[in-house]
Amino acid sequence: MPYSIGLIPGDGIGTEVIPEGVRVLEALAAWFGFDLQITDYPYSCAYYLEHGTMMPEAAFEALKQHDAILLGAVGDPRRVPDHVSLRGLLVPLRQRFDLYINLRPARPLPGLPTPLKGNPAFDIVFVRENSEGEYAGAGGRLRQGTPDEVALQTTVFTRKGVERAVRYAFDLAIKRQKRLANATKSNAMQYAFVMWDEVVAEVAREYPDVEVTRYHADALAAMLVRDPTRLDVVVASNLIGDLLTDLAGALQGSLGLPASANLNPERTYPSLFEPVHGSAPDIAGQGIANPIATYWAVGLMLEFLGEAAAARALMQAVEAVTAEGRVLTPDLGGTARTGEVTRAVLEKLEE
Ligand code: GGG
Numbered sequence: 001m002p003y004s005i006g007l008i009p010g011d012g013i014g015t016e017v018i019p020e021g022v023r024v025l026e027a028l029a030a031w032f033g034f035d036l037q038i039t040d041y042p043y044s045c046a047y048y049l050e051h052g053t054m055m056p057e058a059a060f061e062a063l064k065q066h067d068a069i070l071l072g073a074v075g076d077p078r079r080v081p082d083h084v085s086l087r088g089l090l091v092p093l094r095q096r097f098d099l100y101i102n103l104r105p106a107r108p109l110p111g112l113p114t115p116l117k118g119n120p121a122f123d124i125v126f127v128r129e130n131s132e133g134e135y136a137g138a139g140g141r142l143r144q145g146t147p148d149e150v151a152l153q154t155t156v157f158t159r160k161g162v163e164r165a166v167r168y169a170f171d172l173a174i175k176r177q178k179r180l181a182n183a184t185k186s187n188a189m190q191y192a193f194v195m196w197d198e199v200v201a202e203v204a205r206e207y208p209d210v211e212v213t214r215y216h217a218d219a220l221a222a223m224l225v226r227d228p229t230r231l232d233v234v235v236a237s238n239l240i241g242d243l244l245t246d247l248a249g250a251l252q253g254s255l256g257l258p259a260s261a262n263l264n265p266e267r268t269y270p271s272l273f274e275p276v277h278g279s280a281p282d283i284a285g286q287g288i289a290n291p292i293a294t295y296w297a298v299g300l301m302l303e304f305l306g307e308a309a310a311a312r313a314l315m316q317a318v319e320a321v322t323a324e325g326r327v328l329t330p331d332l333g334g335t336a337r338t339g340e341v342t343r344a345v346l347e348k349l350e351e
Helices: 015-031 045-051 057-066 082-088 090-096 159-175 192-204 217-224 236-252 292-305 308-324 337-349
Strands: 005-009 036-040 068-073 101-106 124-129 133-140 152-155 180-182 213-214 233-236 259-263 271-275
Touching: 005 015, 015 036, 015 068, 015 292, 015 308, 015 337, 045 082, 057 090, 068 090, 082 090, 090 133, 090 271, 101 236, 101 292, 124 159, 124 236, 133 236, 152 159, 159 180, 159 192, 159 233, 180 192, 180 217, 180 236, 192 213, 213 217, 217 236, 233 236, 259 292, 271 292, 292 308, 308 337
Parallel strands: 005 036, 005 068, 068 271, 124 233, 180 213, 180 233
Antiparallel strands: 101 124, 101 259, 133 152, 259 271
């Protein structure tokens, strides 16, 4: 049976990097002997401007039929407010398909300089709760546009929602260095994060071999910059995970590198894979977007689909290209164009 993949290139550089991801995916399918059935979806800000919605209700039913979804980027802030585009596409997909784990590996790639002194070899996986928390969408605005305006945005943690994310993080930590960092802000937010910390402490009793450290998220951000090698698996809420993983991406050397897997571990729904970066309107249309985050997203997708050998081969080829340092896009100090990086990776795959 072919793997059925739904593609949502989205906006800006999403439309430039997703075709590159498909090129490497198709090459890997030929080399590793699996079949693909790829369906393209137009959901984006351009679709919104034409139809008044980022994606129609029927799209959920159509996308549900796929084994996995590969998404580029969402956002065209000059034409559509960012909260309309993000909350009209990516966030509802995460919530409707119960993609409650957002998994983001962060490690520097060979040969690429990082902003950190001595280029330390950190290797972290972030587990971000992806279905509720600060992005639950609960809240409202009162007396809008008046001097007495009030805006409320409520963090929603359910015990079940926190526990399943935390348990996933422990299961991952036990397979790695057995160290789990729990990032909250429970000194300032005495309800939601205190319950989160309690759940972590309860689940920890089932994993006596995992060393758990509780951090305030601001202190963890400082530690990420000072000495990221001390971290192994980090578990965090939706907002805190979003912020920490962009910081970690910058520490890798460019936001053009990291990818994330939005997982429904039970496989009731298709999981969704994406580069961490956004639509980058400042460089869109120039053909210089870094496609590595998209290759990495393809690698995470292949691993999830059970094609671990293909995923490994892809990342080895990417790392061989970065180690040589000849074919790099401008965000990494090079002059290569997006398609040239794909050609270099395909050449490495052929070697
Ligand atoms: N690659 C998808 C994308 O456009 N991400 C931009 C973004 O703002 N993401 C926020 C999030 O991951 O919650």
